Amino acid sequence: MQSGTEETRDQSEARVSSALSGLPEAEAERRHLAGLGNVLPNGSSRSLWEILLANVFTLFNAIVFTGFGILLALGRWQDALFGLPALFNTIIGVVQEFGAKRTLDRLAVLNAPTARVMREGRVSEIALDRVVMGDLLVLRTGDQITADSRVVQTDEFGPGGLEVDESLLTGESVAVRKRVDAEVLSGSSVVAGSGLAEVIRVGADSYAAKLTSEARKFSLVRSELRSSIDRLLRWITWALGPMILIVVNGQMQAQGGWEVAIENGQWREAVVGAVAAVIAMVPLGLVLVTSIAFAVSGVALANRQVLIQELPAVEGLARVDVLCLDKTGTLTTGEMVFDRSHMLQEVPGWQRVLGYMGESPDANGTARCLAEPFGDEHSDFAPVGAVPFDSVRKWSALLAGDSGGTASGTWVLGAPDFVLRAESGTDSVDEPLAMAGELAEAGLRTLVLAHSAHRISLGSDDDPVLPEGLIPVAMLTFREQVRPDAAQTLSYFAEQGVEVRVISGDDPRTVSAVAREVGLDSSAGFDARRLPEDQGELADVLEREHVFGRVTPAQKLAMVHALQSRGHVVAMTGDGVNDALAIKKSDLGIAMDTAAQATKAVARIVLLDGRFDRMPGVVAEGRRVIANIERVSMLFLTKTTYAFAVAVVFGVLAWSFPFLPRQLSITDGLTIGVPAFFLALMPNATRYRSGFLKRSLAFSIPAGLIVTAGLIALKVLGDQIGPFSVEEMQSASTLTLAGIALWVLAVMARPVSPFRILIVLAMYAGLGLIWLIPLSQDFFQVTWLSDSLGVLVLGIVAVGVVLVEVLRAWHLRFTRK
The missing domain is CATH 1.20.1110.10 (Calcium-transporting ATPase, transmembrane domain)
Structure with missing residues (x-):
């Protein structure tokens, strides 16, 4: 049961290739010429000519430059000096708007330079725009999916099948297991396993392209x-x-x-x-003078690692009265940190097991947090088998031998309700499950380490099955790493009369716990699955509640509109593609340094070093300008x-x-x-x-x-x-x-x-x-x-x-x- 080697991947890919050979090259070329290629839409809503029309050919300029021309014609150039400021105004307007247009035109959700496809039984890398409808994408760990596709085969010989991170698109930070016939969306990334997926939507019809097209629509910041x-x-x-x-x-x-x-x-x-x-x-x-003031402020903020992508945005935060924050990447660093271990029953070698799991190459983000507290414990521990973590079954396992002072048998690390459910109804399990529930209510992510003297086995579909007689050994709690500057920054906004709404795709309890840690009064987060669709009713909820979990991208956008309908000036922060439309439609969009390219492109302000404590300085600068x-x-x-x-x-x-x-x-x-x-x-x-x-x-x-x-x-x-x-x-x-x-x-x-x-x-x-x-x-x-x-x-x-x-x-x- 050793996991994830290159040999396993090659064997899997060979098996897949023999079953599905992909399109013939001639057919792929025919489809590309027929317009079925993955050509993304280009261009914003305003051309250079339209920008010139809007800024140069105006009644205002006509009057000023007519007077300028008349005086020059009369030989009174000394009296025509007023034409210079008017010329500078026009040039500044064109340059600013053309710069915004270029930023929007460069906007792309997809960052992958090439795509890997199967054609005529051979795997090759091609340009994104050469991917056509019906192509077979060869997906490996770390790949970004380049077109909306349907999974046709996964790596059943690998440790966990195909797992996809859709957080950039949905806001949900947990990887999703994709089985055969499941859809995978462009813009998401493969975090585990490999497989083949048939392209079902390309170009402007793909999910990423629709987001990009909407985000590209030209608009100026409200000033x-x-x-x-x-x-x-x-x-x-x-x-x-x-x-x-x-x-x-x-x-x-x-x-x-x-x-x-x-x-x-x-x-x-x-x-x-x-x-x-x-x-x-x-x-x-x-x-x-207004443009110069904005420009000087922009330079001053750039020296503080704050990028102003449209100069009037300097003014924006001075007017904002509601600040919507995405939890991950804004209040938190996006990384999990180990909290503590709760000993349940002493079994020899449990620290060694945790140390090994934390430093394993296959460890997920949560398990890696175990490396620091337990990493020195496993020097003399060598398991004889392993089952890596899987997002569907929610656990991983090690098979220990009889050496090194570690109890032999199976060690399982995973979500308590998944690991212990087979043993529920016994006193030794019900109490740890109750503890796990209480810890989860406090917003902590909880894992249990359990041990069984029996060996793990495979089920009828070759999926591993938990052994009998699992005994909970330790309850492990984790929390998201809160940015050290978050609490102080939010305190500043509270003093300035700016209300805060924390909006996340994660569990409301987790979001609420983070909110409390940074000083927000939140007893329990609101589950966005219960939000009304009517804008008026939604606005009522937003006036009453301040922390939301399980929020979809569409709901984020609806929230911005609902708050604006009540007269609020709304700022929106975020880092995922799922935040892009809400950031664009808000009065002031703010992106973190780790944000997706699309999100940075539509944001008016980008915190280049990701320091949330830069925000008060932006507020002060905006107030000075106004x-x-x-x-x-x-x-x-x-x-x-x-x-x-x-x-x-x-x-x-x-x-x-x-x-x-x-x-x-x-x-x-x-x-x-x-x-x-x-x-x-x-x-x-x-x-x-x-x-x-x-x-x-x-x-x-x-x-x-x-x-x-x-x-x-x-x-x-x-x-x-x-x-x-x-x-x-x-x-x-x-x-x-x-x-x-x-x-x-x-x-x-x-x-x-x-x-x-x-x-x-x-x-x-x-x-x-x-x-x-x-x-x-x-x-x-x-x-x-x-x-x-x-x-x-x-x-x-x-x-x-x-x-x-x-x-x-x-x-x-x-x-x-």
């Missing part, structure tokens, strides 16, 4: 920042049409009317003014507000637009562009609260109207104390706008810190340098103001500063509600 900014851009874009008409008409009227402006060539100035007004309404840098972008957005939206308001007022009243485009570049750069870059990257631990857009607009609209009122006051009062030249009024308007907008910046930079003070002071200094340096004066066409106009500007700015402070005090109370 409140991005969706809010996109919504703003849509509002602004649609408002630009009528605004352009108002502005152009107003500027032409300001030049004496359409006919006069065209005749004397003043239409050029009118067009420049109109372009300046329209472009000022567009928050060009907001998207760029809080800082909210701060920066108020600067940009303040500008958009006053640009719209000024355009309407000056257009309707037929006043000349008070700035040149290049002069707006001064205020944009000093009050928004440069400081926004630094503010977006500074530390910020503010806790996330929904309503980003509402809070931003509540400050930005009043602040923009304060700036507008200052410019209107300057125009009205300046005409009364004037006259002043066009250049003087444009310079005064630039200083008025910069003075009030810089105080808006000072408000946004609070709470005060030395670096933030330095940023604000540097912007004031930059404004002064524009007027001090002759070259910059000439380029931006600004001039020193007369005393009366200078005093007027100072007075208006002072009133604006007071109003901004009043607005800040009100906004603080508003945001605390």
Whole structure:
């Protein structure tokens, strides 16, 4: 009964080959040409052309680049600098989405580079796409199954027949015995035995391909920042049409009317003014600064072994309020560890037997845990026969001789209810069975070591049969190795108000025990086989229960949808292919380093070193980004507000637009562009609260109207104390706008810190340098103001500063509600 040698495998394969010779090569080629080959579907739902259409050919870009082109055509390149941020925005959008497309297109559940098939009685290795319907796959231990197949013959001469690990597909961590006529699915792996399987589904029809195809469907991570900014851009874009008409008409009227402006060539100035007004309404840098903030965060997290596959995912964990965890690979390392032995009856040599079983080449994952505590005990023990573990019979056995101080006869290690059931009803067995039940309730995996003086025998179907008179010797308990960082990380999420759901394909009792070990309050896990199919009822269960076992891949996906239907922002972690669809459909998918390729591809975040304690750092990074972008957005939206308001007022009243485009570049750069870059990257631990857009607009609209009122006051009062030249009024308007907008910046930079003070002071200094340096004066066409106009500007700015402070005090109370 020696197990698993190469000689046994060769004999088995020869026996199988003589019965089934496989397809002729000519027939296999014919089927391949007929489209019956294992060609997997390729491509995501968006082509490169579609990506370009979505990011380049937009109404927003049409308006911006049209204005850019008009100014270049008029020879006013100095006023066309606004085109650069718009170009960068477009490039970033295309690059990000194309990168996501390439990741999805590379997605594949199957990692095996070749397949082993039987054709014309010969075994050969071929490319995956050359496998055809009806081919005979030759399966050996360690192989990944490349196409859905039906078992036609197994290695009946081997130790345990054909055993398949389907955990990547089903979440069930126990290997499954496959007999003749059983189906084996693509993406699963052979863990024991060998055999032949006839291919019954190929290509897009296979199970793995269907998972891959579903996972490949293009989608962007849900981002409140991005969706809010996109919504703003849509509002602004649609408002630009009528605004352009108002502005152009107003500027032409300001030049004496359409006919006069065209005749004397003043239409050029009118067009420049109109372009300046329209472009000022567009928050060009907001998207760029947001993208830069995400990119910098992505780099920072990458240095901590956290891969961000889509930049807005940095924001995701800051918004998540429910975190769904897969037990194996997330809370646990996926490995079993020995817990303890419970002595039942002393039989000589039991430690030697356990040591030998633990270090046997045929030992499964659980038995290998015995090597460390008992490995030194078996140096003088040599069994005369062995029956390796089998997932169907749930036990393994050794046949001991009369030497070495070990009791002769049969030693059996396996599941208590399988090993001892033949002896049940006796006092010596019922008590150990009761103990095993209690230990299982505690979530421990339990094995019993039993001994019989009789030898093991074979049944009518050549399967080994347990001997009579088995005496339980020791009860052995095992537990899954919990990640050392899991409890601390979950404690952090609890403090931050993030609820946790543990979801696993394993026994609910085992899952519950692991949950308790990491600090979750769970008396008993919920068996997912009792979950309702109705989404509303399922959501009720999920609100009440927190630990689930025996969960199928379809149920994981349904759970995500049910939680989302109740308004939750859901993060999903996992490592198996069975987790891929749930991870994709969640608001934020997180994969561990050991995850299947398909799961990593659809996840937004991958923990490259598998350390679960990286998660709080990702949360902190997300919060920093959200809080800082909210701060920066108020600067940009303040500008958009006053640009719209000024355009309407000056257009309707037929006043000349008070700035040149290049002069707006001064205020944009000093009050928004440069400081926004630094503010977006500074530390910020503010806790996330929904309503980003509402809070931003509540400050930005009043602040923009304060700036507008200052410019209107300057125009009205300046005409009364004037006259002043066009250049003087444009310079005064630039200083008025910069003075009030810089105080808006000072408000946004609070709470005060030395670096933030330095940023604000540097912007004031930059404004002064524009007027001090002759070259910059000439380029931006600004001039020193007369005393009366200078005093007027100072007075208006002072009133604006007071109003901004009043607005800040009100906004603080508003945001605390």
